[in-house]
Amino acid sequence: MTIALPDTALHRRAGSLTRHINSGVVIFLVLFAAVALKQPSYIEPAGFMNFLRRAAPLGVLAAGQVFVLVSGGFDLSVGSLITLSVLGASMITGGDPSLTGAAIAALYGIGVAVGLINGIAVAFLKVPSIIATLGTLLSVNGVAMMWSGGSPRGYLPDNFRAFGRFVFRDVPLVGQLPLSVIVLAIVAVLAWWGLHGTVFGRRVFAVGDNPRAAELAGIRVDLTRISAFVISALSAVTAGIMLGGFGGVSTDVGQGLELQAIAACVIGGAQLMGGRGSITGVVFGALSLFALFTLLNLLGLPQALRDTAQGLILISAVASGAYRQRTGG
Amino acid sequence: MKRIVLRCSAAALAVGLATGAGAQEFNSQKDFDYAQELLKMTPQGPEGKPWEQNLGGKQIDTSKYKKPGPYNICFSNAGVDNPWRVVGWTDMQAQADMLKSDIKSFTAADAEGKDDKQISDINSFVSSGKCDALIVSPNTTAALTPAVEAACKKLPVLVFDRGVQTDCPVTFVNPIGGYGWGITTANFIVSKLPKGGKVLGLRILPGVDVLENRWAAADRIFKANNINVVGAEFTGGDNAKTKTIVEDYINRFGKIDAIWMDAGATAVAAVEAFEDAGQPYPIITGEDQEDFLTKWKKEKLTAFAPTYPTYQWRAPVIAAVKILKGEPVVGPTWKLPQPVVTQETLDQYVDPNMPPLHYAMCGCKDMPGYPQRWGGK
Numbered sequence: 009m010t011i012a013l014p015d016t017a018l019h020r021r022a023g024s025l026t027r028h029i030n031s032g033v034v035i036f037l038v039l040f041a042a043v044a045l046k047q048p049s050y051i052e053p054a055g056f057m058n059f060l061r062r063a064a065p066l067g068v069l070a071a072g073q074v075f076v077l078v079s080g081g082f083d084l085s086v087g088s089l090i091t092l093s094v095l096g097a098s099m100i101t102g103g104d105p106s107l108t109g110a111a112i113a114a115l116y117g118i119g120v121a122v123g124l125i126n127g128i129a130v131a132f133l134k135v136p137s138i139i140a141t142l143g144t145l146l147s148v149n150g151v152a153m154m155w156s157g158g159s160p161r162g163y164l165p166d167n168f169r170a171f172g173r174f175v176f177r178d179v180p181l182v183g184q185l186p187l188s189v190i191v192l193a194i195v196a197v198l199a200w201w202g203l204h205g206t207v208f209g210r211r212v213f214a215v216g217d218n219p220r221a222a223e224l225a226g227i228r229v230d231l232t233r234i235s236a237f238v239i240s241a242l243s244a245v246t247a248g249i250m251l252g253g254f255g256g257v258s259t260d261v262g263q264g265l266e267l268q269a270i271a272a273c274v275i276g277g278a279q280l281m282g283g284r285g286s287i288t289g290v291v292f293g294a295l296s297l298f299a300l301f302t303l304l305n306l307l308g309l310p311q312a313l314r315d316t317a318q319g320l321i322l323i324s325a326v327a328s329g330a331y332r333q334r335t336g337g
Numbered sequence: 338m339k340r341i342v343l344r345c346s347a348a349a350l351a352v353g354l355a356t357g358a359g360a361q362e363f364n365s366q367k368d369f370d371y372a373q374e375l376l377k378m379t380p381q382g383p384e385g386k387p388w389e390q391n392l393g394g395k396q397i398d399t400s401k402y403k404k405p406g407p408y409n410i411c412f413s414n415a416g417v418d419n420p421w422r423v424v425g426w427t428d429m430q431a432q433a434d435m436l437k438s439d440i441k442s443f444t445a446a447d448a449e450g451k452d453d454k455q456i457s458d459i460n461s462f463v464s465s466g467k468c469d470a471l472i473v474s475p476n477t478t479a480a481l482t483p484a485v486e487a488a489c490k491k492l493p494v495l496v497f498d499r500g501v502q503t504d505c506p507v508t509f510v511n512p513i514g515g516y517g518w519g520i521t522t523a524n525f526i527v528s529k530l531p532k533g534g535k536v537l538g539l540r541i542l543p544g545v546d547v548l549e550n551r552w553a554a555a556d557r558i559f560k561a562n563n564i565n566v567v568g569a570e571f572t573g574g575d576n577a578k579t580k581t582i583v584e585d586y587i588n589r590f591g592k593i594d595a596i597w598m599d600a601g602a603t604a605v606a607a608v609e610a611f612e613d614a615g616q617p618y619p620i621i622t623g624e625d626q627e628d629f630l631t632k633w634k635k636e637k638l639t640a641f642a643p644t645y646p647t648y649q650w651r652a653p654v655i656a657a658v659k660i661l662k663g664e665p666v667v668g669p670t671w672k673l674p675q676p677v678v679t680q681e682t683l684d685q686y687v688d689p690n691m692p693p694l695h696y697a698m699c700g701c702k703d704m705p706g707y708p709q710r711w712g713g714k
Contacts (some may be wrong), residue, residue, distance in 0.1 A: 049588050062581055098693075159420035161692040161712040163628070173613060255576030255606050256628075257693060259420070263575075305585055308568065312543075 031332070032276035032292030035325075039299035046306045053182045061175075061186035063298035065247040065254070068192055069265060070272035070294040071199040071287055072243020075236040077273050078203070080216035080282025081130060081137030083237060085144035086244035086269060089122055090262030092152040093248025095160050098257045102162035111168065115245045122148060123241030127234030145266070153259075160257040172253020188250050192291075195246060200287040202239070212236055216282025272297045275325045277332075363549030369557060372516030380674040387674045388648040388700050389655060392513070394667035399507060402493045403663030404469065407441035410657050411468035413458045415476035415499070416450040420602070420626075420694035424701075425498075425650035427711055431704040432654040439658045444468070452480040459484040463491050470657040473506075474498045478546075493660050495653045499547075507660055508668035510652045512675040515547040518599075518643045519554025521677050522622040525641040526595045527562045529620045534594030537586050538569035539579060539607060541600050547645075551599045567593070576606035583610035595620035601642065602694070604629040608638065625678050628693035630686055642678035642686075648700030649673050690714040 040050070049055040069086060076083040093115050100111040122144060129140035174187040203209040211232045214222040223229050251261050276293025278285030304317060375392050382390030410433070417426050433443035446462065448455030455476050462468050470493045475481040482502045488494050489505035497510040526536060536559065540552055552569065559566050567590055572579040586593055587610065596607050601624020611618055618638050623629040625644040633640045652673065656666045676698060678686050686697035692712040701707050708714065 047585075047588060055588065058584065062577075062584075157423060157712065158417055159423040159692065159694045159712070163693050173609070175613075251577055255580055256609070258574070258576045258602070260573075260575060261577065302581075302585070305570075305582060306589070 030277055030286065030289040030292060031329070032289040032296055035275055036292045036296040036299060039296055039303060043299050043303050043306065046303065050302075054184055057175075057182055057184055057186055057189060059298070059302065060189045060192070060295075061172075062254070063295050064186075064188040064192040065172075065250040066265070066268060066272060066298055067291045067294040068195045068243050068250065069247040069269040070276070070290040071195055072240040072246075073266075073269040074273045074276075074278050074285045074287065074290045075199075075203065075212060075239045076137070077270070077278045077280065078216045078282055078285040079212045079233055079236040080219065081233065081236070082141060082270065083126065083240040084138065084141040084266045085122060085126060085148055086240060086247075087262035087264060087266040088145045088149040088152065089119065089241060089244040090248035090251060090265055091259065092118065092148050092155075092262075093245050094164075094252035094257060094261050095152045095156045095259065097168060097249070097252055098160045098162040098164050099155055101165050101168060103165055105165035105167045108165055108168045112249065115249065116242060119241040119245035120238055123238030124234065126241070127237035130237065131230035131233045156259070158259070160259065162257075164252055164257060168249070169253040169256070172250045172255070188254070191246070191250060195243065196287060196291050199239075199243075203285075203287055208232070208235065213283060216279075216284075218283070268297060269294075271322045271325065274322075274329050277329065279329070280326070363546060364553035364557070368550070369516050369520075369554055372513055372520060372554065375513045375672060376517055376520060376675075386700070387646065387676065388651040390674055391667045392672040392674060394671050396665040397507070397668040398665055399493075399660045400663040402470075402507070402660050404661055406439050406658075406661065408439060408469040408658065408661045409442045409444070409467055410440055410470050410472065410654070411462045412443065412445040412472040413455055413462060413474070414445055414447050415455060415474050416448055418450050421645070421647060421696060424696045424699050424711065425647040428647055428699055428701050428704070429650040429654060431701065431706060431710060432651045434705055436654065436658055439662075440654075443654075448476055450476060452476050455481060456484045459488055463488045468492060469661055470495065472497070472653045472657060473501075475501055478502060493657075495657055495660070497649055497653045504669050506669070508653075508656060508666055508671050510649060510656065510671045510673065512646055512649055512673040514675075515550025516554040517675050518645065519551040519556075520558065521643050522551075522597060522641060523555035523558035525622060526597055526620060527558060527564060529639055530564065530595055533565060534620075535565050535567045535590055535592065536595045536597055537567055537583070537593050538597045539582070539599070539603065540569060540571050541574045541602075542571055548599050555597055555599075572603055574600070574602055576603050579603035579606040580610045580613075583607050584614060587611070587614045587616055592616065593619055597622055598624070600624055601626050601629050605632050608632055608636070625686060625697040626693070627688060627691045627695045627697060630678065630683065630697060631689055631693075634683055634687050640680075644676060644678065644696070644698040646673065646675060646698040646700065647696045648698060651700060688713070 044051045050059055073083055073086065096115055096118065097111045100114055101107040126141050126144055129135045130137045170187055171191060172188055176185040179185040211227050214227055215229050215232045219229050255261065272294035273285060273290045274280060275296050276289030278290055300321060378392045380390035380392055417423055433440055446458035448458055462471055471488055472495045473485055474497055478500055479502060485494060485501045486503050486505055494506040495508055496506045500509055541548055568586060570582045572582060596619050598604055604621060604623030605628045608618060608621060618636060620639045622641045625642045629642065659666050690713050691708060695711055701711060
């Protein structure tokens with residue numbers, strides 16, 4: 009008995025060590041190694057920066073989505089909010105660079121409104137978040153189509169597009185540094201601070217873990233939930249600005265991104281029913297997912313097979329997350 | 338003699354389409370040859386109005402449909418779910434306005450891309466008894482055939498864009514089509530490509546007949562000329578994905594000399610991938626969308642834009658009025674010319690005041706409300 013004690017303690021310590029290495033980081037390293045084997049230019053600084061630039065919008069989106077997931081909900085409206093941001097920006101600016109600032113302010117205003125609608129529907133009207141945000145997905149998409157008449161009516165000015173296209177050249181160490189990678193870094197730090205460094209963050213965890221207990225402990229569950237949806241919507245607008253910058257105007261830019269964001273969170277160790285998740289994890293989850301897409305592209309598989317592989321990999325990621333939860337690892 | 342040959346090949350095309358839809362045969366030698374033949378023809382009809390012209394068509398008698406005007410015309414639309422259909426639909430409404438003295442009402446039903454909705458739209462138009470003629474732009478070929486056949490028994494029907502597997506409509510209006518697109522674009526690349534140059538094909542999605550035909554025809558010509566096609570990828574019509582794919586190919590092969598596209602919506606994104614990678618511009622084939630034409634002119638690209646002209650939406654309205662007046666129209670198949678935009682004709686189509694996804698081959702410049710009605714300034 010007495011001999012067994014230090015043994016279990018040792019075991020526990022080893023267990024907590026593996027627990028501290030996030031699953032997202034591990035999966036990312038494996039996938040990126042495969043990408044680099046197939047296409048060595050990806051490990052060169054320029055290739056890696058280019059990869060980060062393309063993955064950055066998904067990272068930003070996942071960093072917002074995880075607030076809602078941790079609080080015990082889903083936000084399915086982010087994809088159509090991205091579409092609305094891109095179309096809205098083209099409608100407001102109409103190619104005029106002097107209107108970029110106003111457009112970005114208006115987009116964040118729209119983002120706050122959509123977040124509030126989601127949050128209020130969930131917190132006060134008691135609509136399950138998966139239904140509430142599915143509803144806003146449809147409405148927001150409808151608004152985007154009505155506003156633009158189904159066909160975008162303006163270009164995005166170059167200063168707006170800089171968020172997805174501009175690259176600082178001749179940067180020491182990395183050679184080139186895309187602006188979108190800097191945006192991702194800033195968003196990740198802010199989100200990390202918000203979720204792991206503030207009282208608000210602890211409330212989000214408490215609400216997701218056990219809303220009744222949180223309420224009894226005096227936490228305003230409704231306000232916490234609403235704030236989580238607003239944060240998610242703001243991250244969607246940011247991702248929309250980056251994607252519009254990267255690719256320009258299109259009517260289906262946000263399609264399917266809500267699922268990719270949720271998948272990124274799950275790969276990064278966030279728990280689907282709330283109460284668990286980390287910013288480091290979900291950002292690496294997003295990078296993993298993007299590395300997977302890149303790998304499937306590089307392998308040159310036919311589209312149908314790529315979709316099948318992608319779907320299966322996502323299900324296994326979620327399944328392994330659920331397994332880890334059950335076994336407490 | 339030539340006319341007989343033509344009618345035969347038109348019949349062959351109809352059969353080809355009919356079997357093609359069932360057997361998913363997207364690469365037919367017969368259709369390819371027929372498109373080649375159409376491309377060589379001189380259009381007949383009023384000068385400068387390609388939407389009233391035809392390629393080797395025959396006038397048919399419509400006196401049995403004659404009735405006193407003005408008319409109630411009904412339109413069952415597959416959908417307005419992409420910019421091409423938005424521009425076409427705007428054309429059509431403007432055309433109806435232009436014929437106001439003959440058209441009492443122009444009623445449209447939007448099927449929102451659903452076969453079942455379109456079938457019930459057509460049924461209710463027919464049973465309402467309020468339509469003198471019915472125009473149909475079918476959502477899919479096979480599913481809509483019975484509804485169109487039933488409508489034909491009650492009133493004159495006109496079909497355009499995608500077809501149906503019956504010749505009961507008075508006329509079926511459409512341009513040369515996918516094979517013509519593939520032939521002209523691939524020939525352009527073959528003529529400009531340096532020896533041993535690498536070509537990347539960018540396609541939207543698999544399984545859509547007109548898109549499959551475009552690729553089948555281009556691929557045939559690339560193979561016949563031993564062109565090095567390094568890949569053909571599906572972009573899903575998404576700008577960001579297109580850019581990502583092109584960047585990956587540039588990384589993988591060092592240099593891509595030409596981009597072939599089965600639709601132009603993401604052409605600018607493909608060009609930007611070369612800019613962002615610091616590479617020289619490729620030879621590229623896009624489409625007649627303003628964003629691509631503007632970029633082409635600004636950056637002096639070696640480019641080419643085939644069209645699937647949106648002006649075809651004007652023809653059925655004009656034809657419907659003619660049919661109800663008992664005047665002859667081209668039928669049962671009415672092939673419209675399918676012009677291309679080249680370096681020589683670029684300037685007449687570039688218009689920075691039109692929206693980026695406006696289709697320059699709209700034939701709408703003489704129509705009421707241009708350019709505001711099409712979103713221009």
